Amino acid sequence: MKHLSILFVLLSAFLSAQKLQVVDSETGKPIANARIILSDQLVYTNEDGFAPVDNTYKDFEISATGFKKEKIKNFSSVIKLQPVFKDIEEVKIVSVDIKKLFEDVSKNYHKRYYDEPSLYDVVMKHKYFDNNKLHFMAITEVKLWSRKNWYDYKDGYNKRYDDILQMQLNNVKYLKKNNSDSIFFAKTAEFSHEELGNYFFNYELNRNIQNIKFHKTKYSGTLISEEGDEQSISFKIKTERGTNVEGNIKYNKADKVITFFQANYIMDDLPVEKKVSTDGREFDYKYGQATLTYDFYKKDGVYVPALTRFESDNYTMFYKDETHVKKSMREIIYNTFTKSDKKGLDPKVDFNKSIWLNVPVKDDKESTVLLSKEEQEFINVK
Structure with missing residues (x-):
């Protein structure tokens, strides 16, 4: 049983390394359809904010409608994007x-x-x-x-x-x-x-x-x-x-x-x-x-x-x-x-x-x- 528990932990760690999640920095809610431009391909987050990006990737770009574009230097399992603006009244129409x-x-x-x-x-x-x-x-x-x-x-x-x-x-x-x-x-x-x-x-x-x-x-x-x-x-x-x-x-x-x-x-x-x-x-x-x-x-x-x-x-x-x-x-x-x-x-x-x-x-x-x-x-x- 102990060996099975260790195997489960290792498997969970491996699976978590195969994806990242993009969330709203203010609400913590997942951001769907965030675009991620990698060195060799382009992917999007799914409805739950997850994308198939593993921890070998560095120096990539993430963007989503309504949020500020981010340049990511090092892999992180959770990426937080800032909204473009907080108060619409502050924006000149x-x-x-x-x-x-x-x-x-x-x-x-x-x-x-x-x-x-x-x-x-x-x-x-x-x-x-x-x-x-x-x-x-x-x-x-x-x-x-x-x-x-x-x-x-x-x-x-x-x-x-x-x-x-x-x-x-x-x-x-x-x-x-x-x-x-x-x-x-x-x-x-x-x-x-x-x-x-x-x-x-x-x-x-x-x-x-x-x-x-x-x-x-x-x-x-x-x-x-x-x-x-x-x-x-x-x-x-x-x-x-x-x-x-x-x-x-x-x-x-x-x-x-x-x-x-x-x-x-x-x-x-x-x-x-x-x-x-x-x-x-x-x-x-x-x-x-x-x-x-x-x-x-x-x-x-x-x-x-x-x-x-x-x-x-x-x-x-x-x-x-x-x-x-x-x-x-x-x-x-x-x-x-x-x-x-x-x-x-x-x-x-x-x-x-x-x-x-x-x-x-x-x-x-x-x-x-x-x-x-x-x-x-x-x-x-x-």
Whole structure:
């Protein structure tokens, strides 16, 4: 028994050394989605504030929305980040013309973001909830190739998706689905123009520009804080059609680049629609909220993607006497970046079927997947 106790202590010490936690210095609460730039890769903290960083790493950078960026000299199992400011009344509020800012970034997109063929090691995560209960989760390591790092509308409309983006499915770390928890999970097999577009920031940027240009649209931008060349800006867009957008960005005024973008689409006021599921069932569909997030970092003098995330919440489906409130998340973390060629990947994912139905190509690289408590509990349930 004594030997078992010693083994448990040693094992616990080893496991704790394989991760660090990022917390709020004032409240002690975990900070989710904190970005950590290491010497050889990039990772993010999970919902519990943990990231797969072991004690061999030194001299790395941690940043999170609403907190001051920190340069870490030596490894620590707990990293505390300071909030950007304590009292909003102390900050001078300055208006920002977001229409002009968005249009300038869009017009000069090719100059300010890397636009040549590139290859990434990414972790892709999909989660679906029904009535607040997780019923599907898939986490896989993928090689992702992009010809231009931006969405080409001409290729997209003509469904030449492989000329824009290619994936190679590698290690499927977790894949679990509880069919009984969700009725309306069926979808068409065809990969859509918009679905691919959401992978790219220029697609989302142009969507907001078009929203601003709609008749009678009201919009505003506000400078919230400024640290060096980095500005934090919040914005609001209200269209006559009933779509409201509230978001925030980080803008590097020296490079004239949006380094972080998050937009929350509030669509509760849109009318209920009649829909038919792929298996022929008629139901009522009510829109909720959708949040799109894009994060970039500067590597070797160019701006490349760090993260993209698409979240939906409170989408409600009414079928006979049943009510299903839906929530989902698709996240891509770009662990590594390499300049590539125009050849693409072989083999590659067939977008005409679910990514999970493609045959994986095994890759022996070290995994960066770290489950949250909620995800681990879902996997553990028989």
